[in-house]
Amino acid sequence: xxxxxxxxxxxxxxxxxxxxxxxxxxxxxxxxxxxxxxxxxxxxxxxxxxxxxxxxxxxxxxxxxxxxxxxxxxxxxxxxxxxxxxxxxxxxxxxxxxxxxxxxxxxxxxxxxxxxxxxxxxxxxxxxxxxxxxxxxxxxxxxxxxxxxxxxx
Amino acid sequence: xxxxxxxxxxxxxxxxxxxxxxxxxxxxxxxxxxxxxxxxxxxxxxxxxxxxxxxxxxxxxxxxxxxxxxxxxxxxxxxxxxxxxxxxxxxxxxxxxxxxxxxxxxxxxxxxxxxxxxxxxxxxxxxxxxxxxxxxxxxxxxxxxxxxxxxxxxxxxxxxxxxxxxxxxxxxxxxxxxxxxxxxxxxxxxxxxxxxxxxxxxxxxxxxxxxxxxxxxxxxxxxxxxxxxxxxxxxxxxxxxxxxxxxxxxxxxxxxxxxxxxxxxxxxxxxxxxxxxxxxxxxxxxxxxxxxxxxxxxxxxxxxxxxxxxxxxxxxxxxxxxxxxxxxxxxxxxxxxxxxxxxxxxxxxxxxxxxxxxxxxxxxxxxxxxxxxxxxxxxxxxxxxxxxxxxxxxxxxxxxxxxxxxxxxxxxxxxxxx
Numbered sequence: 001x002x003x004x005x006x007x008x009x010x011x012x013x014x015x016x017x018x019x020x021x022x023x024x025x026x027x028x029x030x031x032x033x034x035x036x037x038x039x040x041x042x043x044x045x046x047x048x049x050x051x052x053x054x055x056x057x058x059x060x061x062x063x064x065x066x067x068x069x070x071x072x073x074x075x076x077x078x079x080x081x082x083x084x085x086x087x088x089x090x091x092x093x094x095x096x097x098x099x100x101x102x103x104x105x106x107x108x109x110x111x112x113x114x115x116x117x118x119x120x121x122x123x124x125x126x127x128x129x130x131x132x133x134x135x136x137x138x139x140x141x142x143x144x145x146x147x148x149x150x151x152x153x
Numbered sequence: 154x155x156x157x158x159x160x161x162x163x164x165x166x167x168x169x170x171x172x173x174x175x176x177x178x179x180x181x182x183x184x185x186x187x188x189x190x191x192x193x194x195x196x197x198x199x200x201x202x203x204x205x206x207x208x209x210x211x212x213x214x215x216x217x218x219x220x221x222x223x224x225x226x227x228x229x230x231x232x233x234x235x236x237x238x239x240x241x242x243x244x245x246x247x248x249x250x251x252x253x254x255x256x257x258x259x260x261x262x263x264x265x266x267x268x269x270x271x272x273x274x275x276x277x278x279x280x281x282x283x284x285x286x287x288x289x290x291x292x293x294x295x296x297x298x299x300x301x302x303x304x305x306x307x308x309x310x311x312x313x314x315x316x317x318x319x320x321x322x323x324x325x326x327x328x329x330x331x332x333x334x335x336x337x338x339x340x341x342x343x344x345x346x347x348x349x350x351x352x353x354x355x356x357x358x359x360x361x362x363x364x365x366x367x368x369x370x371x372x373x374x375x376x377x378x379x380x381x382x383x384x385x386x387x388x389x390x391x392x393x394x395x396x397x398x399x400x401x402x403x404x405x406x407x408x409x410x411x412x413x414x415x416x417x418x419x420x421x422x423x424x425x426x427x428x429x430x431x432x433x434x435x436x437x438x439x440x441x442x443x444x445x446x447x448x449x450x451x452x453x454x455x456x457x458x459x460x461x462x463x464x465x466x467x468x469x470x471x472x473x474x475x476x477x478x479x480x481x482x483x484x485x486x487x488x489x490x491x492x493x494x495x496x497x498x499x500x501x502x503x504x505x506x507x508x509x510x511x512x513x514x515x516x517x518x519x520x521x522x523x524x525x526x527x528x529x530x531x532x533x534x535x536x537x538x539x540x541x542x543x544x545x546x547x548x549x550x551x552x553x554x555x556x557x558x559x560x561x562x563x564x565x566x567x568x569x570x571x
Contacts, residue, residue, distance in 0.1 A: 057264060057310035059200050059215035066362050067420045089262045102262055103218050122524065122570070125482040 030069055030078050035095045038085035042114060048136050049083040049110040053096055056088065058104040060123045068129045077133050109136045117141055178471050178493035179433055179508050180298065180406075181275040184515075186253060187224060187528035187564035191517025192475025193489020195425035197413035198357060198367035199475075203255040203568060206270035206306045209369050209411075210318025211355040213266045213308035216257045216570075224528070224566025225252035225273075231560060234281050234294065234504045237553035245280040253566065257306070264310040274300045274324065274406070277508050286336030287550070288388075295331035296505040300324060300406060314359040324349035324374055328381075328401060330505055337388030340460065342442065345381035345401050349374035363417045373436060374406035383444035385458055394451055396444035396458065407436035413473075423477040433466035433496040440464055462503060463548045466496040475515075482521065487530070489515040500543030507556040510534040517564070524571060530564040 033041060035051065042049050054061040068074055078084045089096040089104060099108045099116070106121035118141045120132060128150070135141060135149045144152075184190030186204035196208050200215035203222035228249045235241040255270025278297040286292035301324065308318035327346045334341040351374040357367040379400035386393050413427035442460040475489035491513040497506070517530030536559035545552035 055217075055262060056313045057214070057316070058217045060217045062359070062362075066417070090264075093262065096262070104262075105217075125479075128482050 028075075028079075030075050030084055032084050032086040035085050035087050035092060038083050039114075041083050042110070042112065045083060046112045047081060047083050048112055048117070049085060049114075050078065050133075050136075051085045051087060051095065051099065051108040051110065053087050053089050053099075053101050053104055053106045053108070055090055055104045061105045063123045064105050068124065068126050071126045073130060074126060074133075077130060081137055082133065107132070111139075118146075120146070178429075178491070179275075179431055179466070179469050179496045180277050180300070181409075181431070182226070182251070182273075183471075183473070183491045183493070183513055183532065184489075184530075184564075185272070186222070187226075187517055187530040187566040188487070188519065190226070190532055190562070190564045191487035191489060191515055191528070191530035192425055192477060193473045193491040193513065193515050194471075195413060195415075195427045195473040195475035195489060195491075197355075197369055197411050197427050198365045198415040199413075199423065199425045203257045203268060203270065204253065204566075205308070205318065205355075206255045206257065206268050206304045206320060207253065207272045207274075207302070209355040209357060209367050210306045210320040210353055211308055211316040211357040211367065211369075213257050213268050213306050213318050214259075214264075214310050214316040214357075216266055216268070217259060218570060219256075219258040220568055220570045221256045222270075222566055222568040223254050224564070225250055226562050226564040227251070228560060228562040230558065232279060232281075232507065233557040234279075234284065235555040235557075236284065236551070239285050241555075241557075242281050242284050245282060247278070247280060249278075266308045268306045268308075269304065270306070271301065271303050274302045276300050277506060279505060279507065281504070284333075286333035286339065288336045290335060292333040292335045292339070293331050294333065294504055295329070297329045298326070298506070299328075300326045308355075316357045318355040318357075320353040320355070322349070322351040322353065322371075322374065324351065324406070326374075326376055326378065326406070328378055328404070332505065334384065334386060337386060339386035340442070341384040342399055343382055345378040345399060347376040347378040349376050349406065351406070365415045366413065367415075368412045369410070371409040371411075373408040373432070376401075376404055376406065378402075378404055383442070383458070385444060387455075391451065391455070394455070395448040396446060397448055398446040399442060399444045402441045402443065403438055404440045405436035407432045421479040425473075425475045425477075427471075427473040429469075429471040429473070429493075431469040431471065431496070434468045437464050437466040437496075461548055462506075463501055464503065464506065465498055465501050467494070467498060469494045469496040485519040485521070487515075487517045487519075489513075491515070495537065495539065497539065499539065499541065501549065502539050502541040502543075502554065502556060503551055504554055504556050507539070507558055509537045509539050509556065510558055510560060511537050524569055526566075526568040526570075528564070528566040528568070532562040532564065534558075534560040534562075 109118040184194035185207035189196035201212040205212035232244040251273040253272040257268030276298040281294040306320040333339040353371040355369040381399035383399040411429040415425040440462040444458040471493040512535040520527045
């Protein structure tokens with residue numbers, strides 16, 4: 001009987017952990033790395049990379065923070081499936097120059113091999129942003145546009 | 154030279170169309186562009202992009218990159234004037250285009266943004282035909298006050314939360330009017346114009362992700378309206394005399410202070426509330442028209458005429474409330490309410506200058522396609538009735554006259570971000 005109770009307890013704890021895991025992950029927010037750290041991380045992880053170009057006083061970047069980057073689904077997706085790099089284009093202009101991206105907010109995606117595979121710019125809603133992450137993760141960019149991909153979802 | 158510069162500025166606005174307005178908070182438009190107007194003019198603490206050139210210059214910093222906007226409004230006023238003992242007369246159909254064109258950009262990745270735009274600040278006008286003049290004959294009342302501004306603007310992100318902005322206004326104003334030109338003492342005045350200079354200082358502070366506040370102060374635009382002509386009707390005897398030089402004194406565009414707050418109760422919602430104070434009491438008192446240099450010989454004492462319009466407008470408080478909801482990435486809808494106190498006193502109401510509308514409701518939307526925004530707003534100014542209660546006198550010829558006024562406006566704008 002004690003064994004049964006322990007088993008039930010373990011199962012309940014597992015279910016609870018499964019249920020709250022996304023929220024726990026979301027609580028910590030997106031694990032943004034700086035550009036160099038993200039490049040280093042990609043060498044050890046087989047994940048695509050998002051390079052997010054922003055400015056701290058850019059209104060549209062603030063919109064992204066409120067509408068998208070605080071959402072649990074986005075946090076979970078980025079933290080688990082992507083390497084996320086955040087580049088302040090004023091303080092760290094070299095990556096912006098390298099990718100010719102002074103527009104804020106803008107997004108450049110690199111494949112796990114480090115090759116640029118997709119870019120986008122402007123404010124997006126959460127659903128559109130998640131769709132873009134799926135688009136890159138599934139490598140749908142090889143055969144169709146983001147618009148077509150979103151229509152087919 | 155003055156006329157040439159004026160013509161160039163006018164050409165920037167619209168291709169020679171009568172781009173002048175009935176405006177609705179006194180002589181000012183209630184909002185700047187379709188987004189602001191859709192929210193009832195509550196815009197001082199709301200990101201504005203290019204239209205910050207005509208609103209809170211600090212909000213220019215929200216353009217982030219580069220944006221060009223072109224658009225304007227079409228305003229249809231409906232008025233009726235009833236002189237004592239007469240039937241009411243409706244104004245002629247009028248549809249005024251009010252253009253806006255602007256460009257703004259952040260300077261590289263710096264904290265500075267710059268922009269320039271040209272837009273119709275406001276104005277007013279009436280066109281009443283078949284009104285009986287003081288001699289009992291069919292006559293007309295007509296006026297057209299037009300004011301446009303060229304506005305270079307700069308904004309600076311002082312911190313991540315505080316932005317400041319400054320706009321220099323180079324304005325150009327014109328005034329024409331007919332005051333019962335076929336009757337004794339009647340006047341037909343054309344071609345009064347003036348360049349003006351003014352400035353606007355703006356600030357915006359983002360308290361947190363939900364709350365923001367903003368404020369602007371606009372200086373007075375003193376006008377030196379001259380270069381016009383007047384045809385004055387002396388009635389039997391001297392008849393009509395053309396004066397080749399006419400000017401108008403003491404007509405000024407007022408200074409204004411505005412504060413506002415915006416609140417995001419949820420990520421897709423935005424609420425905004427503004428309070429404005431417009432110093433009409435300093436700007437519009439006794440407006441004097443002076444005519445000189447008659448084209449034909451006149452008796453001594455008739456070389457120069459002085460015509461006073463006692464107006465004595467009151468300071469105006471304006472309250473604007475707006476809401477915005479983002480349905481999805483493509484569609485955003487807005488609604489607003491605007492109340493501006495009537496600055497025209499009962500005892501000096503003049504049907505040539507009846508800027509009396511007080512209550513407005515607005516609704517609008519934005520359709521976003523990639524880097525394009527298509528903004529539309531509808532505005533309705535509810536009917537206001539006012540009667541001149543002043544005692545009849547040479548300086549108050551419209552004693553007992555009643556004016557009714559309402560209006561509808563459509564705002565459209567297209568913006569492209571790049």
